[in-house]
Amino acid sequence: MTESPPGRAQVVRDAQASRLMISGDWTLPHYVQLQHLMATVSKDVDTNTVIDAKNLGALDTSGAMVIAQWLGSARAQELALDVSIPAPRRALLKTVADAMNTYCQPLPRERRSTASILLERIGQAVVSSWKQTLKLLGFIGMVLQAIAATIWRPRRWRVTALVSHIEQTGLDAVPILSLLSFMVGAVVAFLGATALATYGASVFVVDLIGFAFLREFGVLLTAILLAGRTASAFTAQIGSMKAREEIDAIRTLGLDPIELLVLPRVLALLIALPLLTFIAMLTGIVGGAVVCLSVLKMSLSMFISMFRDDMSVTQFLVGMAKAPVFAFLIGVIGCMEGFKVSGSAQSVGEHTTSAVVQSIFVVILMDATAALFYMEMGW
Template identity: 60%
Template sequence: MHAAPGLQIGGDWTLAHYTALQAQVQALRGSLPDAAAVELGGLGALDTAGAALLVELLGSQRLAELAAREPGLPEERRALLQVVCQAMAGVAGGQPARRPSTLLELLGTIGAALEGLWRQSGALLGFIGLTLATLFATLCRPRRWRVTSLVVHLEHSGLNALPIVALLTFLVGAVVAFLGATVLAGYGATLYTVNLVAFSFLREFGVLLTAILMAGRTASAFTAQIGSMLANEEIDAIRALGLSPLELLVLPRVLALLIALPILTFVAMLSGILGGAVVCALSLDITPSMYLAILQENIAVRHFLVGMAKAPLFAFLIAVIGCLEGFKVTGSTQSVGERTTSSVVQSIFVVIVLDAVVALFLMEMGW
């Protein structure tokens, strides 16, 4: 390159000579006047790295004008310079973008989270509507019932979960009885430990612990199963055969959990009360016959009905969320893991929030 009185650019401007050319460009940038004549006729080999250096030296607008009117410039180099100038317009020599403040970033993150929650809620409501529509369409057509699939899912989600549900609620019932006795002993009211255990398990702990276990155990299984089928293109094959994935995959799982969760809730209530009875018999000298007599006398049947009424609602939501997240899998094993985690988190969150809302409503209604 020669720099007086104008500038004549020649030679190869390629990545192989990038370091040497960059040093010359940096040396000329401050001393090259805007009105200096520039010739591009001697330009040899050229690639995008060299064109980017020319943009850095002359500016995208000036280089584009020079390339357009340079008569000795080959057409392919002229086109490359034009493309690079357009791509780097407003970038070369521009001011770096200002980083937003921490407050704006925080507000943006909150807004994005709320927008995602809104979209997710809409997708869940839409999937609930599709599931209910498919359910009502098949109820009057017994030939389309998937009895075998229903029984299989009932075994997996209900019968196989029975031991863990019974053991967990038995231990929690024992812990609640022990803590209740410890606190009530200071008031001389250890006898009311029976009321505490029965009331808590019939209304809340029985159905809530069972629903949380099913959210972690069954919803994740539903998501992984449907997600794996989607990744293996099995669901596409089902659609190609003219079958409905909702009818074939979703309904048996939803109906199985609708049957299994109330039964497991009943077992959880019995196990929790039994755990409290063991602690009362061993630590408080409350015999099993006295324990049962207090239950029959002081605990109304409506507490049992309140707990059982929550079970089908929780079961439906857990099954629908698990199936919906399975259909959101994009095809990779990483996506299957992410959606499985998302289904568990969403199911537990929805169950706890809904249980809290129902509890507040029932408390206000005096039920």
């Protein structure tokens, strides 16, 4: 079977007007030649040129597209009304011209005010925060359910994993937490002494240090440090397992990932964070005492006597009561973000960052709420 010759287009001029004579087969095998042909003759075609396509042969979508591109959508639609062209070819020309007129035009850009864009972003942020809160509450429920299911079954306790995580989250954090608390205690004491010296009340720096570290700074510094150190570690560990499909393998074996991976980490934080909080309180008070002894020339016996007389056990219990709550929230958020990893290294990094940000935000929010509650209760 011989291949048909490509279509032809020729501009013929007579006394009345110029004519574009279209003939032959305008089909896909001749697409390149037809493109060159129309590029050559289109410079001689203007709005007054008459289109004569009565000798048009075979026509498919590619050929109709070439004609519509070079003549324009409007003139192609006019050509589709020429009764000298067979009806199927006219229908194809009209369809292609309509498609060019409808779908090949760039969509107009919607002009929006800055206020509407800002309100939209605020709305999206609120909806995202609400969804995240619901997910967190649901995950907390799953963790509490797993604790209730295993607490009365000692054979299902993962003691080895629990001790390992206590070492990683608690013992390994003691040096950095002690140094941080000592330095903050020294800074608080120095600033307090400088400010109170104006009123001749430098001696009350002891009370400032005691109230600050027993009620707030001890537990808050510990929680923020573990939010950045431990929550990120939990997310990265579980997220890497999720990326390598190890969690799917755990489920395939009939094991519960919450019981296997989450409970040891959360329980380890519940044990480690109160102990670290106590250490932070001690080192912060020691840091303040060093400043009092060196800058205010206060004796050690005087510092201890004032601290013993002015600080009650209630202040210590108020601070320590917040430690288990912070520990539970930090552990749950870190593990939850690990389970949300989609499978790529970028996702692991994004959710690790999200875990740290969420943990610090929740810790500060809960601390502020607790401060208001204690104030109303008179504690």
